[in-house]
Amino acid sequence: MSTDRAGGKPVQGEPVVDRAFALLHAFSDAEPVLSAADLSRASGVPLSTTYRLVARLVAWGALERRPDGRYTVGLGLLEIASLAPRGHGLREIAMPYLGDLADATRQHVLLAVREDDEAVLVERLSFRDAEPIHYRVGGRMPLHSTGVGLVLLAHADVETQERLLHRRLTRQPEGEPVDVTALRSTLAEVRRDGVAELHRGSPRPVLAVAGPVWDGRDRCTAALSVVVSDGSVSARHLVPAVRAACRAISRALGAPRAEGRPDTTTTDPVDST
Structure with a gap:
């Protein structure tokens, strides 16, 4: 300089x-x-x-x-920073639903938004006995190797996707190279299914189930996820709860698709496997 x-x-x-x-x-x-x-x-x-x-x-x-x-x-x-509408404003609307999801799962509940090529965590609720994780509010997370990141990347514009997919990507913190072809397939599945399921083995085995939050202009404005110790809870029991929370927040934000999509959730409780 x-x-x-x-x-x-x-x-x-x-x-x-x-x-x-x-x-x-x-x-x-x-x-x-x-x-x-x-x-x-x-x-x-x-x-x-x-x-x-x-x-x-x-x-x-x-x-x-x-x-x-x-x-x-x-x-x-x-x-x-508390005046940022994509941070505090979104958090204020989402908090009641995040709290309900945290009470139901008794694990970690994360809410994140995309900032350029990373996800920024705007809220995290964690129960005392949940598996330790290292994400902090305001911290940044990779789009390609976190549950919320996969959702945000799957619904990002094509330019953002291609810019990221043409890099040499590695999983963090493992440092393992990412198969871009497999990642493209995963992003397509996230768009098709409406949720992302991510299993991580390092530093501790965890499972993340994440879904999109839509705004009044039908844009994926945020992603919400539940993070649990892998093997402690079945993904099939987490998916309905995550979908329901995402739909409720999207509805509160005035999202057209929050009402337009068929209700695929169930009232089953979140069970352990």
Whole structure:
């Protein structure tokens, strides 16, 4: 990254807002606390500029300064992020149905939206005894190797699908290569069946059953999934519950297809196998 001009202004093509966001994106699950020097190294922003921008971000509440002089993400960002309609607004509408699904399954219930080539988790409800998973609200997940991701990818535009399918894809965290032909077939099945079933063996065997949430313009605006320890619950018992929750949220969002599709759910409880 180029150095500052005299007077401290960024060179052309490097707006201050880009540098500020580069600093914010330096934080991660692995490194939630960083010094100014850490931020400079991770973002490529010169140290002198980092000090100046960090001071402004602290003043706005986007960062918080700890007693040891290092920084964390501030609550000011949470205030702004809570206004995102695809995050908080969707979550507010979906919460009653997510709660019902969590009560019925006593496992993990996830709600995610697509952001470019990844899924972003906007809500997660988890029972205490459910198998541990590492997804966090606000975290990003791969589209090609998660239950919610497969649903979002299956209903994404063709350009997005082809861009992703032409990459060298690996399952995370296993690191195994993905068979793109098999993935195309899986996406077709998701569109046909209305649900995705994903079995994962690492780091722990889990099963995810996911379905689409439709908005008032008949777009797949989100995906919902239940994640359980593989073998603890049959997918055939989870599918009706997931479909019912997806339909209820879609109906609340005014989705035409929420009423137009035949009701394929049952009233059977979620049973263990």
